[in-house]
Amino acid sequence: MKLQFREPGINPAVLSGWEDAPPRKGFFTDTSICIGCKACEVACKEWNHVPEDGLEWLGTSYDNTGSLGASTWRHVAFIEQPIAKPASENGIASNGSANPDFRWLMSSDVCKHCTEAGCLDVCPTGALFRTEFGTVVVQDDICNGCGYCVPACPFGVIDRRDGSDSAKNVGIAQKCTLCYDRIGAGMTPACAQACPTESIQFGDLDELRVRAQERIELLHQQGNKSARLYGEDPNDGIGGAGAIFLLLDEPEVYGLPPNPVVTTRDLPEMWKRAGAAALALIVGLAAASLKR
Amino acid sequence: MPKTNKSGREVPMVPKANFTSYYGNPIVKAAPWGKDIPAYLFLGGLAGASSLLALGAEVTGNNILRRNCKFTAVGAIGASYLALIHDLGKPSRFVNMLRVAKPTSPMSVGTWIITFYGPAAGFSAASELRHLVNSKRISSLLKLINKPAMIGAATLAPALSSYTAVLLGNTATPAWHSGFKEMPFVFVGSSALAAGGMGMLTSPVSQSAIARRFAVAGVATELFAIKKMEESMGLVSETLNSGTAGQLLKASKILSISGLIGTLLIAPKSRLGSIASGAALVLSSICTRFGIFEAGQASSRDPKYTVMPQKSSNS
Numbered sequence: 169m170k171l172q173f174r175e176p177g178i179n180p181a182v183l184s185g186w187e188d189a190p191p192r193k194g195f196f197t198d199t200s201i202c203i204g205c206k207a208c209e210v211a212c213k214e215w216n217h218v219p220e221d222g223l224e225w226l227g228t229s230y231d232n233t234g235s236l237g238a239s240t241w242r243h244v245a246f247i248e249q250p251i252a253k254p255a256s257e258n259g260i261a262s263n264g265s266a267n268p269d270f271r272w273l274m275s276s277d278v279c280k281h282c283t284e285a286g287c288l289d290v291c292p293t294g295a296l297f298r299t300e301f302g303t304v305v306v307q308d309d310i311c312n313g314c315g316y317c318v319p320a321c322p323f324g325v326i327d328r329r330d331g332s333d334s335a336k337n338v339g340i341a342q343k344c345t346l347c348y349d350r351i352g353a354g355m356t357p358a359c360a361q362a363c364p365t366e367s368i369q370f371g372d373l374d375e376l377r378v379r380a381q382e383r384i385e386l387l388h389q390q391g392n393k394s395a396r397l398y399g400e401d402p403n404d405g406i407g408g409a410g411a412i413f414l415l416l417d418e419p420e421v422y423g424l425p426p427n428p429v430v431t432t433r434d435l436p437e438m439w440k441r442a443g444a445a446a447l448a449l450i451v452g453l454a455a456a457s458l459k460r
Numbered sequence: 461m462p463k464t465n466k467s468g469r470e471v472p473m474v475p476k477a478n479f480t481s482y483y484g485n486p487i488v489k490a491a492p493w494g495k496d497i498p499a500y501l502f503l504g505g506l507a508g509a510s511s512l513l514a515l516g517a518e519v520t521g522n523n524i525l526r527r528n529c530k531f532t533a534v535g536a537i538g539a540s541y542l543a544l545i546h547d548l549g550k551p552s553r554f555v556n557m558l559r560v561a562k563p564t565s566p567m568s569v570g571t572w573i574i575t576f577y578g579p580a581a582g583f584s585a586a587s588e589l590r591h592l593v594n595s596k597r598i599s600s601l602l603k604l605i606n607k608p609a610m611i612g613a614a615t616l617a618p619a620l621s622s623y624t625a626v627l628l629g630n631t632a633t634p635a636w637h638s639g640f641k642e643m644p645f646v647f648v649g650s651s652a653l654a655a656g657g658m659g660m661l662t663s664p665v666s667q668s669a670i671a672r673r674f675a676v677a678g679v680a681t682e683l684f685a686i687k688k689m690e691e692s693m694g695l696v697s698e699t700l701n702s703g704t705a706g707q708l709l710k711a712s713k714i715l716s717i718s719g720l721i722g723t724l725l726i727a728p729k730s731r732l733g734s735i736a737s738g739a740a741l742v743l744s745s746i747c748t749r750f751g752i753f754e755a756g757q758a759s760s761r762d763p764k765y766t767v768m769p770q771k772s773s774n775s
């Protein structure tokens with residue numbers, strides 16, 4: 169097994185065999201300027217023809233979508249977070265004259281297009297693949313719905329679509345494609361295109377990382393100590409995300425794992441353990457077969 | 461060293477679950493798998509260990525046990541195929557598994573194992589029926605293929621019985637991943653006790669001494685490995701002791717221990733005792749597999765099992 173995922177900072181498209189791959193594409197989602205309009209959710213549904221995902225009232229602030237899933241590829245999280253002191257810290261809610269006793273945390277979540285993608289590693293059909301843009305995409309016509317990618321994703325992004333047999337792509341795994349069709353034609357993904365505040369920024373990942381760094385430094389200068397970047401570090405447990413975020417609180421507050429590690433990193437050790445156990449079984453049988 | 465408080469009592473070292481979740485929602489997604497998958501964990505293990513036991517029976521000249529083990533293996537692997545295909549979202553596309561061979565995907569590795577194992581187990585069992593066949597040519601063909609098929613099946617069997625632990629381990633499901641070091645041993649132990657139990661259930665007492673010894677070794681391995689696994693799982697080990705998983709694993713333990721006692725004391729003397737002990741062992745293996753499966757699903761549903769271990773690895 170090639171342990172190619174150990175080298176940080178390399179374009180995964182090149183590792184996957186794409187010759188002269190274009191620069192890696194990705195997102196920088198700056199949640200400090202998200203206004204929770206859900207234009208991204210709607211645009212994604214429209215462009216990608218994603219079916220309805222349940223129209224329930226969830227009682228979780230303005231979030232009735234719940235989480236990412238087979239039929240929700242952008243998900244805006246809403247948190248009405250009580251704060252003790254007037255909101256001078258985040259620079260957003262304090263813009264008005266009255267200082268509210270809470271702050272809004274709103275964040276548009278999406279597939280991270282991981283550098284080391286658990287979903288892709290475990291897919292037994294090759295339906296999940298790495299595109300020339302360094303993104304991770306399911307090929308609808310190959311996936312057989314084994315569902316292995318679902319528990320393999322450390323972010324709980326991908327899911328198998330269920331519903332009536334007549335609905336589109338029922339029984340197979342679905343998630344954000346980073347608008348493979350649009351970016352292939354030199355366009356911006358539908359969600360980023362629709363975002364009115366440029367909270368969702370699309371572009372070359374290298375450039376987005378620089379932009380994210382500048383933005384976080386600015387926020388820190390302005391005194392917003394709780395702001396942080398998420399997924400930007402190529403040395404993290406997934407080799408860095410293709411979709412990076414600027415958050416205003418701990419990741420788990422937004423429903424994100426604080427320090428995810430792709431389990432494939434332990435796989436060589438797992439195979440060794442299984443080999444040892446297999447050997448133990450043979451020894452057990454041999455011992456049982458000895459004439460006494 | 462465990463901390464003690466003023467009154468000298470031990471303070472539990474389990475970290476307090478103090479973090480803010482997103483409305484208590486899960487972070488990772490539970491596998492979209494039904495009962496087919498834990499059933500397969502059991503059946504695949506039973507098939508593999510039965511093929512091994514068949515070889516042991518051959519070597520020791522226990523022909524009835526050998527035949528019965530082969531039949532168990534082929535029945536179990538046949539049912540495995542059905543369970544695996546049934547669980548797919550698109551069963552008609554199951555052959556897509558054979559497009560690639562990927563060592564990073566335990567499911568791909570497993571597919572190739574059962575693709576070769578199944579026919580080997582099948583031919584091996586079929587050759588036991590060669591005396592019933594009228595055609596001379598077919599019966600001599602079956603005789604010819606008997607040994608290679610039996611050895612082929614027995615060669616793949618240990619992999620079949622252990623890889624399923626890697627299948628579960630290579631996921632972000634907290635209870636499955638955190639136990640990856642010991643789970644292969646739990647699974648081979650569970651396979652051996654199931655195959656031994658099935659041998660005792662199906663074969664006369666005089667033939668099944670190896671089946672009994674194999675089962676005893678299996679129970680010992682499983683009980684030891686599951687205890688070790690609990691220790692390395694940390695906070696997540698809670699999921700082995702609560703809810704459906706807790707009940708199943710408790711039942712598994714009771715069944716395997718009573719099966720063990722029966723195997724040691726009654727099964728060598730009484731056919732009925734042998735059947736009862738064997739049945740207890742087989743049931744125990746079923747409970748183990750369903751229990752571990754359910755523990756995983758429960759650990760995915762509660763964000764605490766995803767967040768807390770990651771936060772403590774952070775600092």
Ligand code: SF4
Pocket residue numbers: 279280281282285286287288304320321322323324325326343
């Ligand atoms: S976030 Fe999940 S679904 Fe997206 S690429 Fe990473 S592992 Fe795959």
Ligand code: SF4
Pocket residue numbers: 287290291292293294295296306310311312313314315316317318328340341
């Ligand atoms: S459900 Fe489809 S995409 Fe996911 S691992 Fe299975 S074959 Fe691959």
Ligand code: SF4
Pocket residue numbers: 211212213215216241242278343344345346347357358359360
């Ligand atoms: S990139 Fe395209 S597919 Fe992905 S969330 Fe945005 S609109 Fe949807």
